[in-house]
Amino acid sequence: MVFRKLPGVSASGMGLRLSQKFVFLLFLSGLVTLCFGALFFLPDSVRLKRIFLSKTETQPVTVGSGSENDAREHLKRPKEQGMTPAKGESSTKLKSLIRKPSVSHEATEERLAGGKAQEDLTLPRLITESASVKASSSDNLDTFSYSKFKGCLLKPPLGRDGGQTSDPTTNERREKVKEMMKFSWDNYKRYAWGKNELRPLTKNGHIGNMFGGLRGASIIDSLDTLYIMGLMEEYNDAKEWVQTSLDLNSNGEASLFEVNIRYVGGLLSAYYLTGEEFYKKKVVELGEKLLPAFNTPTGIPRGVINLGSSGTSWSWGWASAGSSILAEFGTLHLEFVHLSELSRNPIYTEKVMNIRKVLNKIEKPHGLYPNFLSPVSGNWVQHHVSIGGLGDSFYEYLIKSYLMSDKSDDDAKKMYYGALEAIEANLVQKSPGGLTYMAEWRGGILDHKMGHLACFSGGMIGIGADDGEPEKRQHYLDLAAEITHTCHESYTRSATKLGPEAFRFDSGGEATATRLNDRYYILRPEVIESYMYMWRLTHDPKYREWGWEAVQALEQHCRVESGFSGIRDVYTLTASHDNMQQSFFLSETLKYLYLLFSDDDLLSLEDWVFNTEAHPLPIIRRSCLEDPAPQDKTVSE
Numbered sequence: 126m127v128f129r130k131l132p133g134v135s136a137s138g139m140g141l142r143l144s145q146k147f148v149f150l151l152f153l154s155g156l157v158t159l160c161f162g163a164l165f166f167l168p169d170s171v172r173l174k175r176i177f178l179s180k181t182e183t184q185p186v187t188v189g190s191g192s193e194n195d196a197r198e199h200l201k202r203p204k205e206q207g208m209t210p211a212k213g214e215s216s217t218k219l220k221s222l223i224r225k226p227s228v229s230h231e232a233t234e235e236r237l238a239g240g241k242a243q244e245d246l247t248l249p250r251l252i253t254e255s256a257s258v259k260a261s262s263s264d265n266l267d268t269f270s271y272s273k274f275k276g277c278l279l280k281p282p283l284g285r286d287g288g289q290t291s292d293p294t295t296n297e298r299r300e301k302v303k304e305m306m307k308f309s310w311d312n313y314k315r316y317a318w319g320k321n322e323l324r325p326l327t328k329n330g331h332i333g334n335m336f337g338g339l340r341g342a343s344i345i346d347s348l349d350t351l352y353i354m355g356l357m358e359e360y361n362d363a364k365e366w367v368q369t370s371l372d373l374n375s376n377g378e379a380s381l382f383e384v385n386i387r388y389v390g391g392l393l394s395a396y397y398l399t400g401e402e403f404y405k406k407k408v409v410e411l412g413e414k415l416l417p418a419f420n421t422p423t424g425i426p427r428g429v430i431n432l433g434s435s436g437t438s439w440s441w442g443w444a445s446a447g448s449s450i451l452a453e454f455g456t457l458h459l460e461f462v463h464l465s466e467l468s469r470n471p472i473y474t475e476k477v478m479n480i481r482k483v484l485n486k487i488e489k490p491h492g493l494y495p496n497f498l499s500p501v502s503g504n505w506v507q508h509h510v511s512i513g514g515l516g517d518s519f520y521e522y523l524i525k526s527y528l529m530s531d532k533s534d535d536d537a538k539k540m541y542y543g544a545l546e547a548i549e550a551n552l553v554q555k556s557p558g559g560l561t562y563m564a565e566w567r568g569g570i571l572d573h574k575m576g577h578l579a580c581f582s583g584g585m586i587g588i589g590a591d592d593g594e595p596e597k598r599q600h601y602l603d604l605a606a607e608i609t610h611t612c613h614e615s616y617t618r619s620a621t622k623l624g625p626e627a628f629r630f631d632s633g634g635e636a637t638a639t640r641l642n643d644r645y646y647i648l649r650p651e652v653i654e655s656y657m658y659m660w661r662l663t664h665d666p667k668y669r670e671w672g673w674e675a676v677q678a679l680e681q682h683c684r685v686e687s688g689f690s691g692i693r694d695v696y697t698l699t700a701s702h703d704n705m706q707q708s709f710f711l712s713e714t715l716k717y718l719y720l721l722f723s724d725d726d727l728l729s730l731e732d733w734v735f736n737t738e739a740h741p742l743p744i745i746r747r748s749c750l751e752d753p754a755p756q757d758k759t760v761s762e
């Protein structure tokens with residue numbers, strides 16, 4: 126016994142003097158406090174921590190990959206990763222936003238063409254905040270007036286003549302893209318129907334674990350693309366599947382971000398384009414399932430959510446110290462605002478507005494937004510800043526929130542231009558060869574690498590150029606063009622004319638992947654996305670030419686017998702395919718190509734913003750939507 130050796134302590138029955146007892150007790154209680162405190166610093170995976178700390182919101186969990194799509198590689202079931210769940214509150218107090226129910230709509234051809242059903246819209250919008258009114262979002266679904274919405278569009282969604290241009294070469298190219306879509310779709314339908322993606326080499330389906338047991342990602346992601354391309358037979362098959370087979374009663378762990386951008390985004394677009402009521406019902410039902418992810422001490426959602434009734438959420442096993450990812454929690458705004466719009470339930474908007482509030486309060490190093498934030502403390506967890514994976518679509522959603530609000534969301538505007546200024550001051554670089562690029566920032570040290578994902582920023586800076594300070598507008602447009610040019614260079618410098626996953630500007634290289642594991646191309650859209658925006662903004666024919674180069678390269682290197690596949694190395698002509706036709710190829714890559722070869726009035730930027738999965742969402746013209754006078758300017762297609 127230790128005590129026997131202490132001077133002044135008798136061996137008989139611990140005969141301690143009173144003062145000694147006091148000191149001993151003091152020491153003991155100090156020790157216990159210390160041990161308990163230390164638990165908070167243990168990694169979340171340590172069992173002791175899970176036993177002693179409550180399973181609720183005190184728990185940060187692990188890591189995740191924002192819009193680094195390859196998060197799917199990391200996306201193992203939470204339990205496999207030793208993640209600790211935080212159980213969400215079982216019910217959320219909902220504020221209801223009630224309108225007098227209007228005449229419910231039927232899916233008629235007339236409405237598809239923007240028919241003007243008369244509805245009683247004379248009642249002002251009422252916000253009832255009562256604890257006793259716990260409205261389910263779906264209670265108010267029939268109060269959104271589709272015909273009113275259509276009447277507030279400036280242009281027919283599909284433009285004149287479906288967006289067909291008067292230039293024969295452009296039309297041929299557009300037809301080619303449509304054929305690629307049909308080919309991808311037909312093979313998906315034949316070999317992978319109802320699964321999430323097609324595996325074109327093995328001719329089977331892939332389910333994966335990003336969507337928590339939800340199925341049909343390629344179907345949901347394709348609805349709007351098929352619709353705008355006029356592939357109506359295919360669209361109708363997709364629609365029927367959603368109506369009869371899309372089962373939202375899944376109990377699996379899903380990426381909040383991925384479910385939001387693909388499923389919520391895809392269903393919202395399908396609704397706004399077609400007016401089919403069941404899309405609205407489904408999307409609001411799904412939206413409700415995502416709410417428990419926000420039950421954290423700060424309201425910053427965790428990355429992984431159980432779609433079942435448990436309301437459990439986790440942080441990614443790979444995200445440092447249980448943090449949430451900027452590109453994940455920062456890429457909900459557009460869809461959530463529309464969920465509130467359709468359900469007349471403000472809760473969705475409140476959730477995303479709160480994210481903004483947290484971000485506005487916290488100090489930003491050099492004005493930059495690091496990629497990892499603790500949903501528990503609301504502090505940054507690491508100082509890694511990137512316009513590519515982990516950060517990307519957060520910035521995109523700032524400017525798009527502003528545009529989607531009909532330029533009334535001044536907060537979003539301020540945050541966007543503030544962030545852009547910091548990005549320019551700290552990340553934008555010029556290579557010795559004259560290429561402009563966005564480096565990554567690690568606690569003040571620059572990593573001279575640009576990911577394929579970061580190539581969306583050409584388009585983003587382009588669409589935001591016009592609302593910047595007057596003296597900066599041309600500069601922003603030039604910057605957008607320079608970045609798009611650099612991304613095009615990353616394509617032209619490869620043997621296949623497709624770009625690598627990441628390219629670097631060091632060790633003598635410029636716009637080329639210097640590391641073996643950065644050489645792959647998984648049918649990503651970002652470079653083509655920027656071509657599309659830059660075409661619309663400048664009408665410089667080079668963007669259409671660059672898009673056509675990409676079509677040819679895709680045909681040559683990614684088209685296989687039964688679909689399109691990613692490739693493992695863009696620098697070699699002996700193709701090694703990855704056997705995956707990503708759902709974003711159908712929703713983004715092919716849609717942006719099709720838009721590039723169409724007239725600007727097909728999904729006009731005056732009426733629509735695209736979510737980060739290229740699903741078009743309408744600009745909310747509040748004054749028009751709430752104008753009690755019937756709309757006379759209903760557009761027809």
Ligand code: DMJ
Pocket residue numbers: 192193194386518578649650651709713737738
């Ligand atoms: C898409 O799912 C989205 O564009 C996301 O924002 C980033 N990654 C993929 C495509 O590369």
